[in-house]
Amino acid sequence: MGSIDETAVGSLREALRGPVITPQDPGYDEARSIYNAMIDRRPAAFAQCVDVADVQAAISFARDTGADLAVRGGGHSGPGLCLVDDGLVLDLSPMRWVRVAPEATTVQVGGGSQLGDLDHATHAFGRAVPAGIMSTTGVGGLTLGGGHGYLTRKYGLTIDSLVSADVVLADGSCVTASADDHPDLFWALRGGGGNFGVVTSFTFRLHPAHTVGVAVTVWPVDRTPEVLRWYREFMPSAPEDLYGFFAVLAVPPGPPFPEPIHGHKVCGVVWCYTGDLAADRLEEVLAVVNDPAPPAFHFTTPMPYPGLQSMFDTLIPKGLQWYWRGDFFDAVSDGAIDVHHKYAENLPTDLSIMHLYPVDGAAHRLGADETAWAYRDAVWSCVVAGIDPDPANAGLIREWCVGYWTDLHPHSMGGSYVNFIGQQESSDRVQATYRGNYDRLAAVKRVYDPDNLFHANQNIPPAPS
Ligand code: FAD
Numbered sequence: 001m002g003s004i005d006e007t008a009v010g011s012l013r014e015a016l017r018g019p020v021i022t023p024q025d026p027g028y029d030e031a032r033s034i035y036n037a038m039i040d041r042r043p044a045a046f047a048q049c050v051d052v053a054d055v056q057a058a059i060s061f062a063r064d065t066g067a068d069l070a071v072r073g074g075g076h077s078g079p080g081l082c083l084v085d086d087g088l089v090l091d092l093s094p095m096r097w098v099r100v101a102p103e104a105t106t107v108q109v110g111g112g113s114q115l116g117d118l119d120h121a122t123h124a125f126g127r128a129v130p131a132g133i134m135s136t137t138g139v140g141g142l143t144l145g146g147g148h149g150y151l152t153r154k155y156g157l158t159i160d161s162l163v164s165a166d167v168v169l170a171d172g173s174c175v176t177a178s179a180d181d182h183p184d185l186f187w188a189l190r191g192g193g194g195n196f197g198v199v200t201s202f203t204f205r206l207h208p209a210h211t212v213g214v215a216v217t218v219w220p221v222d223r224t225p226e227v228l229r230w231y232r233e234f235m236p237s238a239p240e241d242l243y244g245f246f247a248v249l250a251v252p253p254g255p256p257f258p259e260p261i262h263g264h265k266v267c268g269v270v271w272c273y274t275g276d277l278a279a280d281r282l283e284e285v286l287a288v289v290n291d292p293a294p295p296a297f298h299f300t301t302p303m304p305y306p307g308l309q310s311m312f313d314t315l316i317p318k319g320l321q322w323y324w325r326g327d328f329f330d331a332v333s334d335g336a337i338d339v340h341h342k343y344a345e346n347l348p349t350d351l352s353i354m355h356l357y358p359v360d361g362a363a364h365r366l367g368a369d370e371t372a373w374a375y376r377d378a379v380w381s382c383v384v385a386g387i388d389p390d391p392a393n394a395g396l397i398r399e400w401c402v403g404y405w406t407d408l409h410p411h412s413m414g415g416s417y418v419n420f421i422g423q424q425e426s427s428d429r430v431q432a433t434y435r436g437n438y439d440r441l442a443a444v445k446r447v448y449d450p451d452n453l454f455h456a457n458q459n460i461p462p463a464p465s
Helices: 006-015 052-065 115-123 139-145 183-189 221-237 281-290 305-309 334-345 361-365 391-411 427-448
Strands: 045-048 069-072 088-091 098-100 106-110 162-168 174-178 198-205 211-220 242-250 265-273 297-304 321-329 353-358 380-388
Touching: 006 045, 006 052, 045 052, 052 069, 052 088, 052 162, 052 198, 098 115, 106 115, 115 139, 115 305, 139 198, 162 183, 174 183, 183 427, 211 221, 211 281, 211 305, 221 242, 221 265, 221 334, 242 334, 265 281, 265 334, 281 297, 297 305, 321 391, 334 353, 334 391, 380 391
Parallel strands: 045 088, 069 088
Antiparallel strands: 098 106, 106 198, 162 174, 162 198, 211 265, 211 297, 242 265, 242 353, 321 380, 353 380
16 A cells, blocks of 8 residues: 555645645644544544545545555544555544434434534433443444443444445445445444444434432452452342442542542443432442441432443543453453452552453343354453553553563453454454454445445454455
8 A cells, every 4th residue: 555645645635635744744643632642643634524425535545556545534543543654544533413303303414523423412402322431432343343331231332233335335436335235234333343444423312311320439459359249249130220340450539538548559340230220229229338348438319311331431541551352251260350350459550440340231132143242251351551641651551561461361261342352453353353243244345345444443354246
């Protein structure tokens, strides 16, 4: 794949309604800055698309010039898949819009929207789409990978609410994929990542959600084994109204945490309750947090759902160094507990974390081959993330993350949520993500992108014809 010459950039500028940004333009460094500051790539140009016609023009340009192409949604990819050195970035970030159908059964979302855009618009109708836990994550990358978060036990993965998607294909044509139209493409989009085309809009089914019960419980880090032994039994047997992700972390230095425990290494659970919020009901449901060991801190409050979704936005803003890896788990073995305890005690920096996100409940109601998401039998999606503001600590967080993941991996199901595959991981990891669905994905890829134009992703090369 070649880079892009100046004359060609001129023709791209003429073809697009949105701006084209090159290294000579003042907005260049802003355009190439993404959530993970460890990624430092220098694309030749950004095509900042404002509509479907711009997306078609940018795709035609990449095809005709042979320029390396990346697609940017919310820019949250850990390994920076939305940027490519010397190539063209098809930047969807101007396409941030949301339209809730007036009867509030479905919502349509622009391909560059962030979760906060979606939550803001649907909350006004007392509705939500199950998605991730940070308001700045892109709807695009998250949905195409599968998408899990606080409402997953109750309403399933994000893809389980996807009704249809408008997609610009590698040949520049535009189609709507749904259960009835291009069903193979629709199947592949639900977990297969950005391999099949550029999604310019998603239509989701809406679910009731307005004010939710939120709780945070932390225990001293030396109680990690008892807490995990309790959590692994309690969480999968709890009603689907209750969701709690387990974490190892250092206590953030601010409210609601009391000052004496700021910075302490702990294990904890962040809870979201969508059941009855009548007086003290959440306290009753969570009385069990005293069972494994006395918490160092336990806090509950009702909260508008978008408030929960943006609770971590200021704690982990854009621009930090991130190094992450993940795996699926159907159980938390005693051996895994020893690994969690060891690495929790040796947290390298105050922002580094390990999270175990439940992916059971409603997410288990579909079979492994009904969408591209092949781990319907997984109970948790785990991510280990070394995080720090200081680039000088990049080696430290990488070493901790890789050591933790390497020791934990033998206790896992073998594959990872595709969106938690990190930097410097091999293509074997993509195959492990899709298990028995991989060959069908490669066959769909051959139909919709036979030349692998869309390869800056967790790539599934087209099956040989
Ligand atoms: P980008 O970097 O813009 O894109 C990622 C990939 O998706 C690229 O390959 C890109 O080409 C492709 N892509 C994006 N949009 C489109 C589109 N419209 N059409 C075609 N291809 C597209 N995941 C969860 O499921 N749940 C969570 O709770 C969660 N929390 C997270 C919190 C943080 C702080 C971070 C950094 C990530 C989190 N993730 C979570 C992972 C997240 O789903 C992935 O990082 C995802 O790739 C982000 O999508 P994006 O659009 O922001 O990323």
